[in-house]
Amino acid sequence: MASKVKALKTNKFIPLLSGRQKRFEQEMARLPDMPDQAMVIAKALHPKKQFVKVEEVITRADDCKSFVLVPDTAKGTTALAYFGAGKYLSVFEEIEGMKITRAYSISSKPKDALDGKYMLTIKRVDGGLMSNYILDNWTVGTEVTVSAPEGHFEYQPLRDAKKVICIAGGSGITPFISMAGAIVDGDEDFEMTLLYGSRNKDAVLFYDELEELKKNEKINVVHVFSDPDADTSADGIEKGFITAELIKKYAPSDEAYSVFICGPQAMYDFLDKEIEKLGLAKKFVRHEMFGEFHDPKSQKDYPNDIPETVSITVTIQDVTKTVTGSTNDSVLQILEKNGISAPSRCRSGECGFCHTHLLSGSVYVPKHLEYRRLADFKFNCIHPCCSFPLSDLVINVPAAK
């Protein structure tokens, strides 16, 4: 049988070799046209950084403002990256010598990015370093650096039900404002019932905008006021808290629905128990990320006899420094408080952008923020944004980006 191969001639081999070099020789000695459209899309959607300027400041409440951001062409940003409604921007700031970042959901709709506009809506948080700084310092003309749009809190038609109960608390309304805008523009296609928990009407953000949005047949808005004295006489207003009962009242009874939730930690703690009562499949319940975690020592599984302060020896590229910090702070916060710029995006453990080698020492990671890869455990890698030192550490951190 193998002898059959003799039918093939041997004389094609040598020309194959000389032919290859000849083929090269015949070509033009210049760079081919680059880049292709796949690369153009990749770069347009995922710029390394975006330089923007505050164009307008809108006061939403005593403790909340929206900032309209436009490209800072002088710094080289000529267009803003398009995004899927629900994504966030990581804001880079330097506050009292600390280089820090925070993630804020984009509250403007995707189409506005094509007109060169993003809107971030920021609410004052007690002791919130970045939110207080922004509210006190950003004015028209302030120059700001932000990341590309990031995150996974988006509607996905192949995964999510056609009808979505969106539950917002406080500034957790921001991604839903963007999603509702995208529905109106035809960029997203689902039916939204927004259950928006506030103390009373005065505390509602985007009240007028929501009135406008709910004129769209795919959008329904229900305000839920917790203040017992709140006026709930108007249509579409409920009193109390967002409970399983209330969700059921507005959810379709004869078809599947998804639940999207965005709000403060306390709301998740309460709602998770309520949603469990609904018996929904896991795929139909989606949380936005938790945001930065504080006070690890309040956790039940936090170990005993941990020192108050520790030292961290950190190497970034060819620079090594040793700093000290409190065991109440995450590894990332300790680096930032010592003026060391480290990579970070979501600050909730999830995105893995801060992925770091832990060369010695041990850390505590709250269970609900454990998003590390399996091999990270085997090779001792951590996400500093949600890792709290339990001992002195030696770490190797990627350069900040």
Next chain:
Amino acid sequence: MSKKYDVIVIGAGNGGLGAAATCAKAGLSTLLLEKHNLPGGSASSFVRGRFEFEPSLHELAGVGNPDDPGAIDETFKRFGADVDWIQHNSTFRLIVPAKEGDTDTFINENGVEVTIDARMPTGFENFARKLDEIVPGSYDSCMAAFDLSVRMYDAFNKLEQPLKIPTILKDVPDFMRITGHTLNETLDALGMPKKAQDIFNTYWCYMGVPGGIFDFLYYSLVLNSYTAAGTGIPKLRSHEMSLAVDKVIRDNGGDIWYNSEVTKVIMKNGKPAGVVINGEKEVYGSHFICNSHPNTTWSTLFEETEVPKKQLKMLNARKIAATLTTVYLGMDVTKEELGITDYSVFIAPDSDSDKQFEACQHLFNGFCIINCLNEILPDSTPAGTCQLFLTTMSFGDELKGVKPQDYKKLKTKVAEDLIDTCEKALNISIKPHIEEIEIALPPTFCRYLNTPYGTPYGYQLEKWDSMIPRTIQFEQDQPFDNFIFCGATQERGDGYGCAYYSGEKAANLTIKAIKKEGK
């Protein structure tokens, strides 16, 4: 100025990791630079919800078994890299659904009308027997093809020594015959029935070139390595391999800087002398190993006038290889509930590999490989769930005319098309059970691999530019005497094992050059 390194490796893909590990172990001062925050390039993983996905690996040929370790296992042992391999002992299942007008059809075990449904075992003998069962009369030609493949592999290994064409011609004349002919031409000469050839050629897509273009020798080596026994996967996704080699490099005194993108190569006296990192920091070295795609390297790291003319000509002569689309699905049911029975099913719109290739010139093509990790690793997802990984390929700038703002909808459309293809071919229901989904089209691969069209495959392995000519001409194709390429763009094309091989080879040439300089 910071210290000067013996070797600077640009890019921590599989090739760059292999190169840096080899250099560091040889005692050279080594710096590995990577633009992302993780090692591995394609060899990584990502987490969505309660699922951790494998981004690119189907299976590794050359894992072998404890008694007979394969090439990749030996490489990792040589490095001292700690990876738990999980053995896998089947090759592929090929399903070609019936089209209108097909006559030779039957209803398969899934209740689907097909022209081919071939579930192929490992081992040459087993494979040939199975093939003969499906296409009577194909046994002899199949065994002859395997036999030829083994003999040619020995001849090929002689090529690794300084090449002596007359010796090869005398000792293994078939080598010259085979190397000058395509896969189809050779199987025709061996008298393999057409339908058996179609099944035999199923793995063409792993290297991105079909039977009419691919040379027999290389394809047969690929099929051989998957069939001979001993494919496998790392237990903790490919991220385990990359972190294991990362550790080897550090333990042997090498430096790895992540988020550190080389943005410029510094030239001195007409040769690379250093690199600029993230547009600001300069680092100098005497030798360079480049794991970045040559198209990207020459167009972004050098001024056009600094690029050797031959390298520019090569860019214009070579065809960019296939690029991928992948859909990752976290399912809220088990594989049994879903009706999945195989690790790896190839669903093709036509039985002929050249026609499959033709279909794959487009984004929507009816071609799909569906993998279920739980078949090999039952506990790779939480109880009551499983994960699926759908892959198709396309060629060229198929996104031409697509605006960034249209991309999200296009992604969903392509994913839906792929899922539909699988649902129909397997007669199963996927859509109602999708708990997590991530869709990667060529721009995703552009983002992470920084290659033209996002190709993970380098350049097309056409007959004139296939492994043998590339290997023989390797050194004359390198741009500077202190700058060597490695990775999927080099001799063996894509594949984890090929990339590691190329990294080790580039490192060994570098080590030799440095020793020579020392004298």
